Amino acid sequence: xxxxxxxxxxxxxxxxxxxxxxxxxxxxxxxxxxxxxxxxxxxxxxxxxxxxxxxxxxxxxxxxxxxxxxxxxxxxxxxxxxxxxxxxxxxxxxxxxxxxxxxxxxxxxxxxxxxxxxxxxxxxxxxxxxxxxxxxxxxxxxxxxxxxxxxxxxxxxxxxxxxxxxxxxxxxxxxxxxxxxxxxxxxxxxxxxxxxxxxxxxxxxxxxxxxxxxxxxxx
Numbered sequence: 001x002x003x004x005x006x007x008x009x010x011x012x013x014x015x016x017x018x019x020x021x022x023x024x025x026x027x028x029x030x031x032x033x034x035x036x037x038x039x040x041x042x043x044x045x046x047x048x049x050x051x052x053x054x055x056x057x058x059x060x061x062x063x064x065x066x067x068x069x070x071x072x073x074x075x076x077x078x079x080x081x082x083x084x085x086x087x088x089x090x091x092x093x094x095x096x097x098x099x100x101x102x103x104x105x106x107x108x109x110x111x112x113x114x115x116x117x118x119x120x121x122x123x124x125x126x127x128x129x130x131x132x133x134x135x136x137x138x139x140x141x142x143x144x145x146x147x148x149x150x151x152x153x154x155x156x157x158x159x160x161x162x163x164x165x166x167x168x169x170x171x172x173x174x175x176x177x178x179x180x181x182x183x184x185x186x187x188x189x190x191x192x193x194x195x196x197x198x199x200x201x202x203x204x205x206x207x208x209x210x211x212x213x214x215x216x217x218x219x
Contacts, residue, residue: 017082018063029082034063041213043094048188050195051180052205055094056213057086060184064212068184077117083183084126087209091131091179096207100176102128103138105194106165110144123211124181138178138201139194140168148190157189165194167201174202185213 013022016031018038023031030038039059046054058064070076071083091099104124112118121137128135143164151157167173178198182191185208195206 017079018067029085038062038064046185046188046208046213048195048208049192050199050206051188051191051208053094053096054185054188054191054208054210055090055096056185056210057083057090058212060186060212060214068212072115072119072183075116077119077122080119080122081126083211084123085130087123087181087211088127088130091127091209094209096179098177099131099133099179099207101138101172102131102133102135102179102181103198104135104181105190106137106139106141108141108144119183120181123183127179127181127209133179136172137168138173138198139165142166148186154187154189157187161190161193165197167197170201173198175204176202177205178203178207180206180208182208182210183212185210 014028015022016027016034017029018034019031021031021033023029027035041056041059043055044053046056048054060068067076067079071079102124104118104120106120107115107118124135127133141164145160145164148157148160151160180191180194180198185191191208191210195208198206
């Protein structure tokens with residue numbers, strides 16, 4: 001370890017991405033308690049419209065929920081590195097093979113201006129690097145709609161995202177198996193709409209990975 005790195009760690013010790021506790025020397029990203037006690041989302045439990053398969057790292061609750069709120073709403077962009085690595089591991093554990101491209105659910109230009117970054121793009125770029133799969137934007141948000149978090153029920157959320165996304169770089173989509181990246185999945189309305197747009201543009205398959213999923217009944 002370089003002297004600069006040592007001093008930096010002394011001043012800004014690495015912390016658990018979920019609970020915020022300072023990590024011990026042998027710990028990385030997660031403290032021992034969060035690594036062993038946070039419930040992982042079961043493989044193969046997510047069934048979503050227009051999505052060939054979907055995977056989540058955790059359930060969207062407790063420390064996971066609080067951590068993701070820091071990531072999205074409190075300038076927590078540094079968390080993308082750890083989230084992305086864990087998502088890449090989940091993709092590998094799910095047995096997904098022959099994915100051609102990684103892409104993401106984009107936010108609006110207005111929301112990106114206020115937030116300072118697109119949280120799903122950051123995740124996609126880490127996953128792309130970890131899996132050695134190209135990452136390119138394939139979707140564009142063409143309408144600044146109401147935030148899904150303020151809407152209850154699948155039908156209303158589905159209506160809120162209809163016509164919100166268009167395909168981007170359409171020459172790259174036909175015949176491809178795509179990995180669509182999002183941060184949080186509740187009803188699945190947003191990723192399903194994105195997948196519909198990608199399939200309409202000629203994608204062969206659309207798979208999805210998220211940091212966390214709410215425990216919900218599919219429509």
